[in-house]
Amino acid sequence: MAKPSRKPSSSKLEHQRLCWHYGDLVAYGFRRLQRKYDRRTAELPDPTYIENALAALSIDGVETQEGLTDQLQSSLLPILQSQIDSLLQALDLPGLRNDPAPKLALVLQIQAKLDYSLDRIKYLVVTLCPDRESMSNRTDDHDLKGLKSYRLCRLRMKFEGILSWRICEIFETANDLIQQMELSSGPSNSSWSEIESLKKSLNRTVCCTSDTIKSIADCFQASELALAQDSWRHQRLQIEQLHQSILEELNPSTHTTGIFKQYSDQFVGQSVIRLARLTLPIFKLSRIFFAKLSKRGLAQERIPIHTEISSEQISILAESVEHVVEDLRELKFHLDSANQPDEDARSEDFVRIAGSLKNCFVFPLLLVSMYFIPLIPDTEALQLQKYYQNWFVTWNNQMALAIHNFTLVAKTYTDDIP
Structure with a gap:
């Protein structure tokens, strides 16, 4: 006579509900961030929001365009890089498999920090280069040093056209990883080898994103001759x-x-x-x-x-x-x-x-x-x-x-x- 299948214990069910609670929040967070920073769905900058963001930067003593570029290089970009590294560490497969709830809770915290950092960078970039089309070929900025329009337009192009795309790729892959590991209530039918492949894809995307962050910093550190050769x-x-x-x-x-x-x-x-x-x-x-x-x-x-x-x-x-x-x-x-x-x-x-x-x-x-x-x-x-x-x-x-x-x-x- 076949033995009846065991029902999951109440503690296991509670553990699964807790994981799915965090997992659904994490999945929603990644989808929201992807919509927010994807060029195709991102909202146009709000002038009031820009003023508020710059006011927050001014608290740290940033009052000039030179100060904004310094803030970007010395603070915002390194912080963004650190947060991306932390996200990758939080999404390690053994930790998610063995003790997912604390890892997912940590991912939620990192999502909020990433959102804040990306917001500050986004509106700072728009402030430095409000109109890429009209600014790119100025003939009267010989003496503006690091604030020449060509350099600033390259900055905005790299942020909107490359970094935002890479970041959204991280969000999309991370969301797929959470879902395929059955850490959210979404459907999943992946094998462990497919999950490992997703993690490798996430690692590669993070590596490419790090290169892009470095190239954005180089927008202010490279000579104008090197800048001209970028493409x-x-x-x-x-x-x-x-x-x-x-x-x-x-x-x-x-x-x-x-x-x-x-x-x-x-x-x-x-x-x-x-x-x-x-x-x-x-x-x-x-x-x-x-x-x-x-x-x-x-x-x-x-x-x-x-x-x-x-x-x-x-x-x-x-x-x-x-x-x-x-x-x-x-x-x-x-x-x-x-x-x-x-x-x-x-x-x-x-x-x-x-x-x-x-x-x-x-x-x-x-x-x-x-x-x-x-x-x-x-x-x-x-x-x-x-x-x-x-x-x-x-x-x-x-x-x-x-x-x-x-x-x-x-x-x-x-x-x-x-």
Whole structure:
């Protein structure tokens, strides 16, 4: 005769009710925080709330914009990081499994602290940069040092576009973890391996969030040259990939499957082969130029954090790599078109792109020469200013020659694809 199944003891039922009570509050808290700080559902800043938040900051002696940025770096961001670390520790699997109620109660406390910190940061950021669109390209802020609009707009972009998204990802994953561990009254059908996978995902998201917090702090600690390069990595990689694709189509024996293999395995026809070969110095010099400005080049020198460059000029420097990539991509497209018998590649297109590429480097060269190279600390042993001046002069001459040679041949280009 089968034994009747045991009913849970009253103490176990009480324990489960207590866990679900805390778990439901925690789950609700994570959902509420996610709605509040998700860009798609967040409410617009309330001017009265901003005044109250700033009044609270002023109690600590913060009265100026410089004071607000100092408060953000020295206090608010480190506190936020500490609270995120505490949340991750509170959500450790053994603790939640063996003694969940105290852990869930602790998570509730951390949620309240996170909400308060994020509120203060949110409204402080909006105060420093009330209108990102109108502020980003100011021409009259040469002497504003750390309060130039480009820097402040980067701060707001990083908070609204990256940090808020990362934080909401933490809230969503943490909520899923609580639910799948059956610590709330919500439905759950996950295995322990799936729960462990959720925890690993939470760990990764917290790590990415920590990197974002650091990058926000860098908005005020990085030089304006480094700030301009903040989004260069992807475009620099594209230049390398485009360069490699030209090499592969000129020398098919070295060809590897890549994202730019779209038309033919190799260039055919003497005219297009000659043009393609003349683009190689242009691609190489473009890649070298931005590498020289990077953290392994000019940006690693002890350039002051603030110069007399304006936000509009920083923006021009920041966007220069994007314009170069656009022209190089178009150049590659026309070379591939010229390599097809049924495509109409025109001489004037090659000449136009070459002229556009030449113009792409005019302002970056001027800005680097005016605002950054003269501020490199110089010593008798290391004449770095002279070194960089000579390097960019040599580079400019070589690029001018490469574009000149390409343009001469492009003007005489004729389609000889059989």
